[in-house]
Amino acid sequence: MHISDxxxxxxxxxxxxxxxxxxxxxxLRRYEERRLPQVAVLTxxxxxxxxxxVPLGGTSVHLLLTGLMGIVLGWLSVPALLVALFLQTVLxxxxxxxxxxxxxxxxGAGALTSHWIFVGLSRGHRSRPKALKISGVAFxxxxxxxxxxxxxxxxxxxxxxxxxxxxxxxxxxxxxxVGVLDGLVTASTVVFLLRVKPELLDRNPQPLPEYIE
Amino acid sequence: MTAAVSVSHLxxxxxDGRNAVTDVTFTVEKGEAVGVIGPNGAGKTTLFLxxxxxxxxxxxxxxxxxxxxxxxxxxxxxxxxxxxxxxTEDQLFSATxxxxxxxxxxxxxxxxxxxxxxxEEALRKVGLSGYEERVPHHLSSGERRRAALATVLxxxxxxxxxxxxxxxxxxxxxxxxxxxxxxxHQGRIVASCDLEFILRTCDRVLVMDSGRVIAGGTxxxxxxxRSLLDAHGLEVPLGLRGRTSDQLRELLEAEG
Amino acid sequence: MHPEIDRFAHLDxxxxxxxxxxxxxxxxxxxxxxxxxxxGTRDHPSWExxxxxxxxxxxxxxxxVLLARLPFAVxxxxxxxxxxxxxxxxxxxxxxxxxxxxxIGFVPVSSTGFLVALLMVLRAFSILLLAIPAFGTSRFDVTxxxxxxxxxxxxxxxIILFTYRYVFVYWAQxxxxxxxxxxxxxHPRPDLRTLRVAGNGLGVLLVGSIERTQxxxxxxKCRGFFGTFRTxxxxxxxxxxxxxxxxxxxxxxxxxxxxxx
Numbered sequence: 182m183h184i185s186d187x188x189x190x191x192x193x194x195x196x197x198x199x200x201x202x203x204x205x206x207x208x209l210r211r212y213e214e215r216r217l218p219q220v221a222v223l224t225x226x227x228x229x230x231x232x233x234x235v236p237l238g239g240t241s242v243h244l245l246l247t248g249l250m251g252i253v254l255g256w257l258s259v260p261a262l263l264v265a266l267f268l269q270t271v272l273x274x275x276x277x278x279x280x281x282x283x284x285x286x287x288x289g290a291g292a293l294t295s296h297w298i299f300v301g302l303s304r305g306h307r308s309r310p311k312a313l314k315i316s317g318v319a320f321x322x323x324x325x326x327x328x329x330x331x332x333x334x335x336x337x338x339x340x341x342x343x344x345x346x347x348x349x350x351x352x353x354x355x356x357x358x359v360g361v362l363d364g365l366v367t368a369s370t371v372v373f374l375l376r377v378k379p380e381l382l383d384r385n386p387q388p389l390p391e392y393i394e
Numbered sequence: 395m396t397a398a399v400s401v402s403h404l405x406x407x408x409x410d411g412r413n414a415v416t417d418v419t420f421t422v423e424k425g426e427a428v429g430v431i432g433p434n435g436a437g438k439t440t441l442f443l444x445x446x447x448x449x450x451x452x453x454x455x456x457x458x459x460x461x462x463x464x465x466x467x468x469x470x471x472x473x474x475x476x477x478x479x480x481x482t483e484d485q486l487f488s489a490t491x492x493x494x495x496x497x498x499x500x501x502x503x504x505x506x507x508x509x510x511x512x513x514e515e516a517l518r519k520v521g522l523s524g525y526e527e528r529v530p531h532h533l534s535s536g537e538r539r540r541a542a543l544a545t546v547l548x549x550x551x552x553x554x555x556x557x558x559x560x561x562x563x564x565x566x567x568x569x570x571x572x573x574x575x576x577x578x579h580q581g582r583i584v585a586s587c588d589l590e591f592i593l594r595t596c597d598r599v600l601v602m603d604s605g606r607v608i609a610g611g612t613x614x615x616x617x618x619x620r621s622l623l624d625a626h627g628l629e630v631p632l633g634l635r636g637r638t639s640d641q642l643r644e645l646l647e648a649e650g
Numbered sequence: 651m652h653p654e655i656d657r658f659a660h661l662d663x664x665x666x667x668x669x670x671x672x673x674x675x676x677x678x679x680x681x682x683x684x685x686x687x688x689x690g691t692r693d694h695p696s697w698e699x700x701x702x703x704x705x706x707x708x709x710x711x712x713x714x715v716l717l718a719r720l721p722f723a724v725x726x727x728x729x730x731x732x733x734x735x736x737x738x739x740x741x742x743x744x745x746x747x748x749x750x751x752x753x754i755g756f757v758p759v760s761s762t763g764f765l766v767a768l769l770m771v772l773r774a775f776s777i778l779l780l781a782i783p784a785f786g787t788s789r790f791d792v793t794x795x796x797x798x799x800x801x802x803x804x805x806x807x808x809i810i811l812f813t814y815r816y817v818f819v820y821w822a823q824x825x826x827x828x829x830x831x832x833x834x835x836x837h838p839r840p841d842l843r844t845l846r847v848a849g850n851g852l853g854v855l856l857v858g859s860i861e862r863t864q865x866x867x868x869x870x871k872c873r874g875f876f877g878t879f880r881t882x883x884x885x886x887x888x889x890x891x892x893x894x895x896x897x898x899x900x901x902x903x904x905x906x907x908x909x910x911x
Contacts, residue, residue, distance in 0.1 A: 185732040187774030188739060191686050209805045214877045217805055218487070218870070219863040221812030226859045228813065229820040230852060236838065253856065264809050268817070271785045274728030277774070278781055279685045342692050343766055344746040348738055369849020370856070378857045448868040469874045477872040483819050484865040489791030489811050496882060501874030509882060527789070531818035545873065 183266075183284050184334070186277035189341045197282030204289065205260040212257070223254060224261040228268055235362065242359050247288050247330065248323025248367045251295030253381060258292035259285065283337060291330030298322040303382070315375050315382075316368035323367040327360030396460040397421045398474070398553045398581045399445060404454035406444055415440050416605040418454070422553060422581055429596030429613060430585045433627030437605040438585040439480065442557055445583070446477045459552060473502045476546030476580075480557040482535070485542040491517070491533075492526040494541065498549035516548035517541075521570060535562040543571075554582040560591045571595075572649075590631045593617055593642070594649065601626060614639045614646075658720055658782075659789045665718035666787045669891040670796035676895045677714075677784040680902040684711075684776045687769075688910050695765045703909040704772040710901055711779035718783040725782050729775060736771045743767035790814055795883040808879050820855070827851055 212220070227246050234241040250258045263285045270276040276284060299322035303310060310318075331353050339346035374381050399422040407414040415437045422428050430438050443449040445456060447463040456463065459474045479485055488494040495513045504512060517523055520540040530538060539562045546554065560568045568591060575582065575595045586592050592599060592613060599616045601609040603626040609616065616622065618639050623630060634642065659666070665673065684707050691700055715725055747763025785793055791811060798807045831847065838844050 183732075183735070185735045185774050186685065186777040187736075187770045187772070190692070194685065205806065206803065209803075214805060214808075214879075215867070215870075215875065217808050218812050218866055221809045222816050222859050222863045222866065223856075224809065225813040225816035226820050226855055229817055229824055230855070233824070249852070260806070260809065264806070264813050267810065268813065271781060272817075273731060274778065274781065275731035277732070278681055278777055344743045344763060345739075347746045348742050351738060351742065352735070365845055366848050366852065369845045370852040371849075373850050373853030374856065377853060378860070381856070381860065443868070446868070446872050448871065468871070469876060472872055472874055475872065477869070479865065479869060481865060484862065485869050487812065487815060487866050487869070489794070489815055490789075493791070493881065497870075497875075498873040500880045500882070501876065506882060529789075529791075530815070531822075549873070 183269075183276035184280045184287075184338065186279045188345060189280060189283065189337070193337060193340055194277075194279045194283050197280065197284075197286055199282070201259075201263055201282035201285035201289070205263050205285075208256045208259050220254075220257050220261060221264075223257075224264050227261065228265045231265070232273075242355070242362075244363050244366060245288070245291075245327070245330075245359065246363065246367070247292040248295040248319070248326050248363055249370060251292035251326055252299045252319065252322060252367070252371065254292070255296050256293070258296065259289045262289050262292065287330050287333040287337060290333055291326035293326075294329040295322040295326030298325045310375070312372045312375065316372050319371035320364040320368040323364035324360060327357065327363060331356055331360070397457075398424045398426070398459060399583065400455075400457045401445065402455050404441075404444055404451050404456065406440060406449055406451050408440075414605045415444060415451075418602075418605075418607050420600055420607060420610065422583055424552060425579055425581050426598065427575070427582050427584070427596045429592040429599040430583060430602060431587070431589065431592060431599055431616075431628060432602035432608075435604075436602040436626075438602055439557060440605075441602070442477070442479075442555055442583075442585060446475055446555060447471065469502060473549060474552040475555055476549070476551035476553070477555045478542050478546055478557065478559060480561070482538040482542045482562075483530075485545055486530040486538060489529065490526065491522070491528050491530065491541055491544075494530070495526075495544050495548045498545060502549050504549065512548045512550075516544040519547055519574065520544045536564060536567050539563060540567070540571075550580075552581060554580050554584075556582060556584045556586075558586055558588075559584060560586060560588050589617060589628065590634065593634070594646065601628075603627070614642045618642065658718075658724075658786050661719055661787075663717060663719040663787070664894065665714065665783050667890075668787075668894055669885055669887055670788045670793055671799050671885055672887070672891040672895045673787070674784060674793065674796055675800060676899050677780050679899055680710075681777050681780050681784075683902045683906045684773060684780075686906060686909075687773070691769065692766055695762060695769060697765060700769055700909070701765070703905055704769050704776075706905050706908065707776040707902075708772050708779075710898075710905065711776045714783050714898065715779055718787050720782055720786065725779065728782060729778055732774060732778065736774055739770060740764075740767045792883065795881055796885065798881075799885060804879065820859075823855070827855075 227250050231243055231246050233244065235244060247258070247262070250261060254261055263281070266276055266281050266284050270278055270281060299318060302318040302321065303315065335346070335349040335353055338349035371382065401421070402419045404418040405414070405416050418441060420428070430441065432438055440449070444451055447456070447468055458471050461471045463471055486494050488497060492513055495516050496509050499509045499512050513526060514523070517525055520543050522537065522540055522544060525537070525541070530541070533541060539559070543559065560571060563571060572591065572594045582596075584592065584596055596613050599611065599613045600607050601616060601622065608626060609622055617630060617634060618637075620630060688700065715722065743763040743766055744759045744761070745757070745763070747760035747766065749760055749762050751758035751760045753759070788796070794807050794811050798804060836847065
């Protein structure tokens with residue numbers, strides 16, 4: 182969920198810049214420069230897909246896809262989200278410029294949560310897990326991430342004082358509904374990936390497949 | 395004299411067992427124009443990936459101008475080859491055409507002052523003068539294909555390795571490409587399903603099927619060998635059917 | 651929807667001719683300053699002290715947009731993205747803000763709450779309006795290269811440029827997929843089949859993207875890529891660049907001081 186400019190006190194969004202920037206730097210430092218195109222292409226895909234209008238309950242919403250990002254990208258979700266949010270603000274005007282850091286932190290925390298839940302629940306399977314099981318894992322992972330993102334979103338807004346907490350409470354409800362839809366779509370996608378390219382779901386130190394050399 | 399590209403007993407199998415290349419041997423001398431033809435799945439693209447060092451062979455050797463691909467910095471080898479893959483979106487990955495065409499020269503150590511001239515020259519050769527500031531997604535598919543060629547011309551490799559270069563080009567564009575290739579001194583290895591194009595641009599041809607080189611010879615001889623082509627899923631273009639080698643030779647000479 | 655920020659990059663204005671490094675540095679600092687507020691504004695805002703400087707900020711942003719000769723209607727559509735969020739703020743704050751309320755009709759409304767919300771909205775618009783003059787008056791890659799010259803981390807710039815390049819590829823691919831599926835009679839419905847189709851579609855794109863990065867990496871290696879990106883873009887500072895920087899940032903600083911005091 183994007184927090185707009187102008188509503189948060191400067192300490193918060195300045196702090197957001199610092200945390201988001203530092204996290205992205207730490208993550209990117211672990212990856213050789215030659216692999217950056219890989220991150221970029223995937224970020225591009227997620228960015229474009231998150232722009233699809235999905236009709237829901239009379240209006241149309243955008244999928245967040247942070248769950249899927251967390252599952253596929255792992256730690257790289259953080260710089261990916263930073264870039265995606267930057268492009269979203271600059272190209273489309275969704276979101277805030279001063280709040281890019283804060284939004285990256287709230288959504289990034291959600292993506293990482295999804296990643297950890299997915300890894301945690303799918304560990305211990307020597308053989309390929311069944312489709313039903315993996316879709317359940319993916320759904321829970323996504324929903325867990327959505328809840329964490331949502332909680333952080335509410336918390337940050339409440340820190341802003343005034344009635345921002347109430348605003349957050351109102352926005353969070355449709356947000357959670359979208360999260361459920363997100364979970365279903367992510368589950369369906371993960372089932373497909375399991376069938377076609379399971380290496381993408383293998384969690385080991387490298388979240389993205391090494392190039393064939 | 396060192397051959398431009400020398401391949402001997404090359405073999406490779408993908409991890410899932412598909413599209414192997416088996417025991418391929420051939421040589422391309424400096425300045426030679428060699429075509430590679432064969433049905434889909436014959437292994438042409440795999441062969442190109444091996445020749446350009448993007449895949450490591452299981453058996454056999456590849457040398458480019460006498461040098462082999464090593465683990466470390468391959469730039470000394472790669473600067474001799476200009477690979478243009480089938481999919482242009484993979485070749486044009488920069489924000490502007492200038493950046494894409496300058497990419498090669500900048501990496502291969504061309505001095506910065508000279509790079510701009512190289513870019514302009516390369517774009518001129520493919521008929522895209524003035525396109526430096528254009529962004530790839532605003533180009534037509536034909537323009538993208540020509541731009542992709544420019545990205546390798548700018549660092550002046552010894553051998554061009556072209557995978558389906560005449561795709562997306564209209565007949566005029568194809569003729570211009572033919573004219574350009576015939577005029578250039580660079581050696582080339584061209585894979586194409588367009589046999590007429592191969593006839594016009596390559597002196598010699600290798601026929602591949604199921605990962606092996608089945609036959610090789612002058613383009614005219616091979617294209618007149620109806621039974622050979624039939625046996626490997628290739629078809630002589632309508633306009634060339636029933637012609638003898640002498641007739642084909644005359645056609646080519648008339649083209650100039 | 652057209653994700654092309656630099657549709658207007660070919661126009662001409664003072665802002666367009668401004669050296670991108672100076673432009674970005676100035677507008678970014680201006681944006682930061684507009685996000686700062688007098689401590690206590692949230693608890694005890696004052697109509698006389700806080701509203702005029704906020705309007706002044708908005709005025710400065712509008713002036714910059716006009717200086718850049720950008721079609722105002724288009725700029726306004728960009729504000730639509732946050733309009734709903736701010737709309738909720740504008741409605742909720744007066745109704746729920748703690749403190750004394752006046753009664754309008756039958757509804758108790760807090761004028762303090764309304765003022766706080768209004769100030770937030772003004773702040774938000776002032777900041778967002780700057781985005782287009784900042785990023786829409788030069789070609790996107792030029793803007794990014796300018797950021798790099800301003801010591802923005804190179805890996806991030808490279809990722810952004812690359813991501814931007816392939817946004818258009820995927821945008822087109824996605825449209826083709828949607829058209830193709832619709833042509834085969836597929837209509838999105840809230841059912842299991844639609845879910846499966848969506849998951850498959852997303853999966854196909856994901857797998858394809860991994861394979862695409864393989865191929866791109868191969869193409870880069872063949873052209874000698876060895877890890878470091880290089881660019882030839884040159885920037886030159888003129889007096890006008892510094893002058894414009896000083897004037898605009900100066901106005902921003904004055905507004906900031908006005909707000910704080």
